[in-house]
Each structure stands twice: as structure tokens, then as C-alpha cells.
Amino acid sequence: MxxxxxxxxxxxxxxxxxxxxxxxxxxxxxxxxxxxxxxxxxxxxxxxxxxxxxxxxxxxxxxxxxxxxxxxxxxxxxxxxxxxxxxxxxxxxxxxxxxxxxxxxxxxxxxxxxxxxxxxxxxxxxxxxxxxxxxxxxxxxxxxxxxxxxxxxxxxxxxxxxxxxxxxxxxxxxxxxxxxxxxxxxxxxxxxxxxxxxxxxxxxxAPPTTAITVPSQVQASAESRLKVAILHQLSESWGNVSSLWRALEQDDSIDARVILLPFLHADYNWSRQASQRYLDRLGIPYVVWDELDHESSCFDAVFFTSPYDITRPLPYQFYSLQQRVRFTAYIPYGLEVGGGDENLVHQYGQPVAMHASAVYVRSDGARAMYSRHCPTGDGHVVVSGHPRMDGLADLDSFPIDPELLEQIGSRRAVLWNAHFSFDADQWSTFDLLALDIFNSFAERPDLALLFRPHPLLWQRLVNLGLLDAAGIASLRQELGERGVIIDERPDHRHAFAASCAMMSDTGSFLMEYLVTGKPVLYLVNPHGLGLNEEGEAVVRYYDQAEDAKGVAAFLDGLDGRPEDDMQRRKAVIPEFFAGFDGQAGQRIVAHMKKVLGA
Known part of the structure; x- marks a missing residue:
């Protein structure tokens, strides 16, 4: 030795x-x-x-x-x-x-x-x-x-x-x-x-040689505008804050920034380049998170669009930013309807949901969920209406992608929203009903299946070993040959506007599609976690099915809906969406400024 x-x-x-x-x-x-x-x-x-x-x-x-x-x-x-x-x-x-x-x-x-x-x-x-x-x-x-x-x-x-x-x-x-x-x-x-x-x-x-810094109001004496940042992680979630961004940009007292962050998840292949291309197409100015000197930058307010710290790098996790920012806000990334104790922790027990200066929600019912399930209560929860819904306030005039309309042709499109959680019997019915749904549409050539999978679905299939990348590609090709339209546009309004009805697992769409007034079939996983109180309330206005027979009955009944069918659902919009007027983004900005004394 x-x-x-x-x-x-x-x-x-x-x-x-x-x-x-x-x-x-x-x-x-x-x-x-x-x-x-x-x-x-x-x-x-x-x-x-x-x-x-x-x-x-x-x-x-x-x-x-x-x-x-x-x-x-x-x-x-x-x-x-x-x-x-x-x-x-x-x-x-x-x-x-x-x-x-x-x-x-x-x-x-x-x-x-x-x-x-x-x-x-x-x-x-x-x-x-x-x-x-x-x-x-x-x-x-x-x-x-x-x-x-x-x-x-x-x-x-x-x-x-x-x-x-x-x-x-x-x-x-x-x-x-x-x-x-x-x-x-x-x-x-x-x-x-x-x-x-x-x-x-x-x-x-290692910081880049030209790291971007946002100066404080003290450093920029001639520049007294509020410094506000939106943390953007998912292209599919930009609609949650697009009206908020417009309201921030239009306010001369605010200097607004979009910070592009990764969304780190085992079931999602996040791409910096794809995320940049999406924001570029929209004309949204942004700074990528690792090009910003976050230690020297001084923001007055930061808006989170995802509750899960694990999906963000450490400097942009909630407690880290809370120490450096006067006002932290959370725009819920989805319209929560899922049941189960574990899901309640996911939705209401994350640091940003518990300790943000403000959480902006769609309704009194959504605030009541915080009162019942958030460990810190609902004192920080503001019923502003959800900015995600601002883009649906005038859906009838939304310009649908011509390519989608061409794919649909003379058929009537039925939107199918499939969750990714089928492996643990949580909410998805993809493993239970997918084959029956595909066959049902094959038997009904007058209907087009507009399949909008959850963004995590494909990678979940790969991670579970059910399909590899080649198998996913083969499945997508086969569905296309059968006339199925796979819609993965970041903006879901194209699918909402182009469809005549929706079938959906438990998920945000189950709540959100209500405002269209169109028929909805709630796909029930009989072994799953079901719905929370708000989810149970909204499905009272929908059809429900847990098997192929129920799916077929819904599709066959689309022609014979009652005359007041659409109006019956539209009449309850105020119960689930406060101030459904396209102005939620502006109300959020007004509240933030009031709290900050601006």
C-alpha cells in the first residue's frame, strides 16, 4: 500500500x-x-x-x-x-x-x-x-x-x-x-x-458572453415601467396566456418579456428549435432562459404557466424566483376536472399553486376547489376568468386552417381527445376504446374522426414499450389511410371550430368545449380515478359512455339532438366561466398593477 x-x-x-x-x-x-x-x-x-x-x-x-x-x-x-x-x-x-x-x-x-x-x-x-x-x-x-x-x-x-x-x-x-x-x-x-x-x-x-440583463427600476432611472415576465414552456400552452401577453404589450407602463423555458418530462420530447420556430411564427418576441442573466435581472412580476417545478431548470423553479421577484402569479395550465387524491396534490399542492402572490382562475367554482383542496386555502386566488377562454369568446369567426378543412371535406368532424394516462388506469380510455372508435368511424363514412392526442401520448406508448418510434410512424400512417385526421396543431381552436361534436377522456377539453354548445361524449374509464367536483358538475350536461355501444349510440344520435340542445349548454357557461367576454387577460393585468401599486 x-x-x-x-x-x-x-x-x-x-x-x-x-x-x-x-x-x-x-x-x-x-x-x-x-x-x-x-x-x-x-x-x-x-x-x-x-x-x-x-x-x-x-x-x-x-x-x-x-x-x-x-x-x-x-x-x-x-x-x-x-x-x-x-x-x-x-x-x-x-x-x-x-x-x-x-x-x-x-x-x-x-x-x-x-x-x-x-x-x-x-x-x-x-x-x-x-x-x-x-x-x-x-x-x-x-x-x-x-x-x-x-x-x-x-x-x-x-x-x-x-x-x-x-x-x-x-x-x-x-x-x-x-x-x-x-x-x-x-x-x-x-x-x-x-x-x-x-x-x-x-x-x-457557462453564461454566454452577451447574456441579457433586465435592469431594475433603480438602475434605469429614466425607465420606470414594471418589468413583467411570462415563463413559456409548451407551445400547446401559449393559448393560456396569449390574451395576457397582448394586454401586457398594450400597456405603456409595462415592459413585458416572454422567457422561453424547456418543458422537461419523460413523456415529452421538448425541442428548443421547435419552440423557437412556433413563437417566431406568431411574431412573439422572447429570450431563451439560458441567454438571460437571471441573477442580475430584476423582474417585478413573473407569470408561471405550469405548476410543476421538476419540468423547469433550478433558477426558474418557484422558490428560487420567489426570492427575487415581488409578485409571482400562476395561470393554471389546464382546467382541472380529474379526480383522485394524488391528482389533487398535482393540481393544488405544488409550490406555485400554494404560495404564488395570485392564482387566476376561471370561476367561483374553481376558487372553491382551492378552498377545499389547497393547503394554503383560497386567499390568494382571484376569479378573473381564464385567459385561455378569451380566445374562444368569438370562436365562430376563428379562421380555421384551410388544410384541416380540406382534410375534412364534406364530412362532419367529431373531435376525439385522448388522455395519456392509460397505463395506470387513471383517466384515459385509449387502451379500452381506441379500436372500437376507429372501427365506428370506418363504418360511418359521413363522419371524420378528428383525433387530437394528448401531447404526452405518443412518447408514453414508447416509454411503456408498447410501440417504438417505427411503430408509432406505422400507426399514424395506417390511421391516415383510414381517413383519420390527426390534429397536433399547438392551437386547439382549429379543432374546436371545425368539429360538430367531441368525445373526450377526463381533461381540460371536457370543461373547455362546453362554451361551444356542441354535443360532448364523456368517455368513462370504469376503473379510473373519475372526476373532481367541478368535473362532475360539467358532465351533467354531456352524454357518457364506457363501451363501444355507448360510442355508437352517441355518433348515431348526432342527427337527432333536441332543438334546444346547444342552448342548454350555453346557458350554463356563467356557472363555469366568469366573465366569458374575452377580457380575462386585461383583468389580470389590472389586478397585478393594483397589487404592485402601479
Whole structure:
């Protein structure tokens, strides 16, 4: 056994032929986190350097969408394994990072477990600085190491065969943050054998050289307008805030910004480029979240459009922004109708739903749901009407996409809204009724099935192993050949305006479609979680079915609806939608300004 600190660790890893010292479950979780919460953040193209790449397993993951990727490791055995991996952009070399520099600069750098092996502080500090210096402005550094959390002190471990150091988390992070990097993601993976020892995965970001800053009113003495930001994550959710955006833009006392954030979810393939293209088509000015100096920018108010912090990078999670912003607001991302105790936590127990300065809701009934189910009550809930509904106040004059009208032709279109939660018997009937629904429309050539799947449905099928990407493509082609119209436009108003009726699982559309006055069939999952109080109230005005016979009866009955059928539903709009007049966005701006004293 060597008496020189660090030599045993160096020799162990130089001779290693297996780098997997933890339980397999940790590496499976690492894959999930990298694919869901890390890869969508990383810039497309560019170069990756993975220092301490081992057998290249995670180099291969992080190299996705890179022009080239280089993995280096001390062990010739591990590099030989890594070279068995396919990929034209992958290259692996034997190298000792402690005695060699890093050549060039990279948009992505990674190190999975390296620094626990660099037991000498001088090696750790030198390599950390080397990696920071090799990171391009705007680039990302992905780290994983075993550290000491929960206030436990640094621990050094050494026996006859193995040597490692488990540094305190704060000191470890400060080694990188001290050079100006920003922490944007943090995920504990697994606990170690020592109390407080945890493997943690981090993502750090190097600010671009031209980071955008929003000055405070004090800094901009001649500019006294309120600084307001809308956090935009999903193209499909822009309709939730489009009228709010217009009201903010039209107010000369407000400087409004749209901040484009990722939507990080295992069942959704978020694309920065696709999101940018959508906002560009709408002519909406925006700044991408990682181009903004969030620490120096001073917003007076921020509007959240999703309650789930896990879908956002750390600097844009609720408690982080609450410390820096005077007024936090939440526009509910959906019109909540789902039942089940777990769903109540999802809807009313998230930090932004509980602690925002204001939550703006569609009706007194929606506010009463906060009174019953939100741990902080409804004192912060404002009945303003939901800005999502502003776009439906004049649906009859909405310009439907001509391509959709051409697809429908002379047929009457029936909208089918399918939820994605079929694997856990929650609300979806997709697995129960899809085949029957497809067959029902095949037997009725006068009807067009306008299939609008939940944005998470396709990827959920893939993640469950029911279909792969090729299988999804084949299914979509087959449906098209059968005359089914798959509508995935971000703006659902095209489908609302073009359809003569709707069939829907539990979901926002079940509430929202009421204002059209058109017939609705609520598709019941007999084994599922059902509806909450508001959902139960609205389906009193709808037909219901849980089998093929019920679906067929609804379709066959579309011609024989009572004369007052549409008016009966339109008459109860005020019960579910306060001030359904297209002005909810303006009311929200007026309330915000009053609270801020503007």
C-alpha cells in the first residue's frame, strides 16, 4: 500500500476493467435523468468532451446531437470497451487528465465520478479549472460525484485496494461556481455506505458572453415601467396566456418579456428549435432562459404557466424566483376536472399553486376547489376568468386552417381527445376504446374522426414499450389511410371550430368545449380515478359512455339532438366561466398593477 495520497486511486483506475461499482438501479436512474432532464437543455451540434469516460456508456448518451465527441480515461481496458460502441461522432482515447491539458474548447463537458477519485485537493482544483476553461461560453458541464450532504464533513476513504474522497457538497460546487458557472440542475441518485454520502448529478451552465440583463427600476432611472415576465414552456400552452401577453404589450407602463423555458418530462420530447420556430411564427418576441442573466435581472412580476417545478431548470423553479421577484402569479395550465387524491396534490399542492402572490382562475367554482383542496386555502386566488377562454369568446369567426378543412371535406368532424394516462388506469380510455372508435368511424363514412392526442401520448406508448418510434410512424400512417385526421396543431381552436361534436377522456377539453354548445361524449374509464367536483358538475350536461355501444349510440344520435340542445349548454357557461367576454387577460393585468401599486 502506497503512502503517497492519490497513488492508490490512480493505480486502481488505471488497471480497472469495470467502472460500475454502484447498484444497477443507480445507473438506470442516471440514464433516465440524462435523457429527460439534461439532454433537452444542451445546445445542438458542437463538441463533447467526457473526462473519465470509463466504458463510454454515458459518453454515448451525452453525445446525442453532437458533431463530435471525445471520451478519455486512464484505463486502457475501459477505453477498449468504449471503442466497441457505434457512432460516427464517437472517439475514445487513453489519457491522464492530471498530467495533460485539454486541447480546444467544447460546448458540452462531462465527468461522471472523476473527482471522487482525485483525492488530492490540488489535483481537484487544477482539473476543475481546466474543465471550466475548456467550456465554450453558453456551454454546459455535466457532473456526477459521490459527496457528503446533510451537513456531514468531508470523508477520505482508503484501504488496501481502493482510495476515494467524498467532499462536502458546498465546497465541491463552489469550486465551479467560483468561476462564474451557474447551477441549473441537481439530482441525488443514490445513497452510499456512509451517513450523508450521496451520489449527485449536476448540470452547470457557462453564461454566454452577451447574456441579457433586465435592469431594475433603480438602475434605469429614466425607465420606470414594471418589468413583467411570462415563463413559456409548451407551445400547446401559449393559448393560456396569449390574451395576457397582448394586454401586457398594450400597456405603456409595462415592459413585458416572454422567457422561453424547456418543458422537461419523460413523456415529452421538448425541442428548443421547435419552440423557437412556433413563437417566431406568431411574431412573439422572447429570450431563451439560458441567454438571460437571471441573477442580475430584476423582474417585478413573473407569470408561471405550469405548476410543476421538476419540468423547469433550478433558477426558474418557484422558490428560487420567489426570492427575487415581488409578485409571482400562476395561470393554471389546464382546467382541472380529474379526480383522485394524488391528482389533487398535482393540481393544488405544488409550490406555485400554494404560495404564488395570485392564482387566476376561471370561476367561483374553481376558487372553491382551492378552498377545499389547497393547503394554503383560497386567499390568494382571484376569479378573473381564464385567459385561455378569451380566445374562444368569438370562436365562430376563428379562421380555421384551410388544410384541416380540406382534410375534412364534406364530412362532419367529431373531435376525439385522448388522455395519456392509460397505463395506470387513471383517466384515459385509449387502451379500452381506441379500436372500437376507429372501427365506428370506418363504418360511418359521413363522419371524420378528428383525433387530437394528448401531447404526452405518443412518447408514453414508447416509454411503456408498447410501440417504438417505427411503430408509432406505422400507426399514424395506417390511421391516415383510414381517413383519420390527426390534429397536433399547438392551437386547439382549429379543432374546436371545425368539429360538430367531441368525445373526450377526463381533461381540460371536457370543461373547455362546453362554451361551444356542441354535443360532448364523456368517455368513462370504469376503473379510473373519475372526476373532481367541478368535473362532475360539467358532465351533467354531456352524454357518457364506457363501451363501444355507448360510442355508437352517441355518433348515431348526432342527427337527432333536441332543438334546444346547444342552448342548454350555453346557458350554463356563467356557472363555469366568469366573465366569458374575452377580457380575462386585461383583468389580470389590472389586478397585478393594483397589487404592485402601479
Amino acid at each position: 502506497s503512502n503517497v495520497k492519490g497513488e492508490l486511486s490512480h493505480r486502481f483506475w488505471q488497471q480497472a476493467s469495470n467502472s460500475k461499482l454502484a447498484a444497477p438501479e443507480m445507473y438506470a436512474l442516471q440514464h433516465q435523468i440524462l435523457n429527460t432532464y439534461v439532454l433537452p437543455l444542451l445546445p445542438q451540434g458542437g463538441r463533447l468532451l467526457d473526462v473519465g469516460c470509463a466504458d463510454g456508456e454515458f459518453t454515448e448518451v451525452l453525445a446525442r446531437d453532437c458533431s463530435e465527441a471525445l471520451g478519455i480515461d486512464l484505463s486502457a481496458n475501459l477505453i477498449e470497451q468504449a471503442r466497441q460502441r457505434s457512432g460516427a461522432n464517437l472517439r475514445f482515447e487513453v489519457g491522464d487528465i492530471t498530467s495533460a491539458g485539454i486541447d480546444g474548447r467544447y460546448e458540452r463537458l462531462a465527468s461522471m465520478g472523476l473527482f471522487s477519485c482525485l483525492v488530492r485537493q490540488e489535483d481537484f482544483s487544477r482539473v476543475a479549472k481546466m474543465m471550466v476553461d475548456a467550456l465554450q461560453p453558453g456551454g454546459y458541464l455535466v457532473l456526477k460525484d459521490s459527496l457528503m450532504l446533510d451537513g456531514e464533513p468531508e470523508r477520505y476513504y482508503c484501504d488496501d485496494h481502493y482510495e476515494a474522497i467524498y467532499r462536502e457538497e458546498a465546497r465541491y460546487l463552489n469550486e465551479f461556481l467560483g468561476y462564474g458557472l451557474r447551477l441549473v440542475q441537481r439530482f441525488p441518485l443514490a445513497r452510499g455506505s456512509q451517513a450523508g454520502q450521496v451520489s449527485v448529478l449536476y448540470v452547470l451552465h
